[in-house]
Amino acid sequence: MNILVFGATGQVARELQLLISGSQVHEAQFLDRAAADLSQPETCAAAIRAAAPDAVINAAAYTAVDRAEDEEELASTINGAAPGAMAGACAALAIPLVHISTDYVFAGDGDTPWTPSDPVAPQNAYGRSKLLGEEAVRAAGGPYAILRTSWVVSAFGNNFVKTMLRLGAERDKLTIVADQIGAPTCARDIARTCLAMAEQLQSNPEKSGTYHFSGTPLTSWAGFAREIFAQAGLSCAVEDIPSSAYPTPATRPLNSRLDCSATEITFGQPCPDWRDGLREILKDLET
Ligand SMILES: NC(=O)C1=CN([C@@H]2O[C@H](COP(=O)(O)OP(=O)(O)OC[C@H]3O[C@@H](n4cnc5c(N)ncnc54)[C@H](OP(=O)(O)O)[C@@H]3O)[C@@H](O)[C@H]2O)C=CC1
Numbered sequence: 372m373n374i375l376v377f378g379a380t381g382q383v384a385r386e387l388q389l390l391i392s393g394s395q396v397h398e399a400q401f402l403d404r405a406a407a408d409l410s411q412p413e414t415c416a417a418a419i420r421a422a423a424p425d426a427v428i429n430a431a432a433y434t435a436v437d438r439a440e441d442e443e444e445l446a447s448t449i450n451g452a453a454p455g456a457m458a459g460a461c462a463a464l465a466i467p468l469v470h471i472s473t474d475y476v477f478a479g480d481g482d483t484p485w486t487p488s489d490p491v492a493p494q495n496a497y498g499r500s501k502l503l504g505e506e507a508v509r510a511a512g513g514p515y516a517i518l519r520t521s522w523v524v525s526a527f528g529n530n531f532v533k534t535m536l537r538l539g540a541e542r543d544k545l546t547i548v549a550d551q552i553g554a555p556t557c558a559r560d561i562a563r564t565c566l567a568m569a570e571q572l573q574s575n576p577e578k579s580g581t582y583h584f585s586g587t588p589l590t591s592w593a594g595f596a597r598e599i600f601a602q603a604g605l606s607c608a609v610e611d612i613p614s615s616a617y618p619t620p621a622t623r624p625l626n627s628r629l630d631c632s633a634t635e636i637t638f639g640q641p642c643p644d645w646r647d648g649l650r651e652i653l654k655d656l657e658t
């Protein structure tokens with residue numbers, strides 16, 4: 372397959388580059404911000420028409436959760452209107468679009484894992500902007516997969532692992548929220564699943580729909596930090612705190628548990644153990 376990827380510098384996009392460069396059967400073109408600026412949605416549709424690919428993966432997004440509170444209009448264009456324009460162009464060519472979304476579309480109440488058909492009620496501007504993207508992709512009428520994931524980490528870019536390694540080396544103790552429950556997901560695993568979805572949607576467009584994909588087992592951010600320090604050999608202590616003791620501009624959902632069973636059943640992609648992925652990330656960061 373000839374795949375067009377929006378995003379080149381992000382965590383998932385970088386892993387897609389590694390995955391596809393090692394592939395005998397796929398080739399891909401990665402569009403950075405200069406090649407396709409998602410704040411100008413029509414340039415995204417034009418890029419798809421010009422490339423005429425077999426499938427499109429959107430790995431670009433406005434991901435600055437707190438900043439989005441002050442820039443909701445821009446976040447909505449990038450995360451809402453741009454995926455809508457991509458989906459329209461893909462539908463016109465009858466090619467699949469794989470679009471990545473987030474646990475932050477859910478309200479975060481309760482302690483039951485969210486299924487893809489559960490009601491959404493984002494609690495922050497980033498979540499609202501991602502929900503707009505989901506709705507626009509579904510409305511376009513072409514083959515698609517919306518892949519909701521959570522707590523993405525990798526050796527690339529900025530993420531919680533990198534923040535903890537930096538702070539954990541500087542401090543003896545960190546206070547970390549322990550009442551937000553979910554699962555870290557390694558960008559490498561997301562890349563593999565996006566590719567599998569693109570492949571399978573090409574011959575089986577009836578698999579179109581909204582899916583969940585995250586790592587296993589469940590943990591809190593505090594639990595995640597402890598595992599990072601244990602694997603990295605850092606002696607920094609972690610004190611559990613409630614979200615109320617760590618005020619941020621954007622409210623985060625307390626319940627980020629995702630029921631990923633449909634992704635395994637439909638696409639053969641089970642939840643990977645994020646602790647194995649974390650080991651790979653730490654090894655990659657050493658070299
Ligand atoms: N990070 C996370 O914890 C989570 C992410 N997701 C979703 O997963 C997907 C991938 O996220 P991730 O890999 O972490 O993203 P990153 O934050 O690592 O990267 C975001 C990418 O989007 C690009 N981008 C931002 N604005 C624009 C724009 N106006 N035009 C073109 N490109 C732009 C960035 O380019 P540049 O380098 O030029 O800024 C960068 O390549 C996104 O859809 C995100 O919403 C879902 C759950 C959790």
Ligand SMILES: Cc1cn([C@H]2C[C@H](O)[C@@H](COP(=O)(O)OP(=O)(O)O[C@H]3O[C@@H](C)C(=O)[C@@H](O)[C@H]3O)O2)c(=O)[nH]c1=O
Nearest residue numbers: 434436473474520521522523531546547548592617623
């Ligand atoms: C640095 C730090 C963070 N925290 C908390 C704040 C927050 O609740 C949690 C994680 O912080 P972050 O800012 O990395 O998280 P955040 O940017 O909200 O991460 C989210 O990003 C978007 C893009 C998504 O789609 C989500 O799935 C999720 O991964 O850790 C502490 O409690 N103590 C600390 O010292």
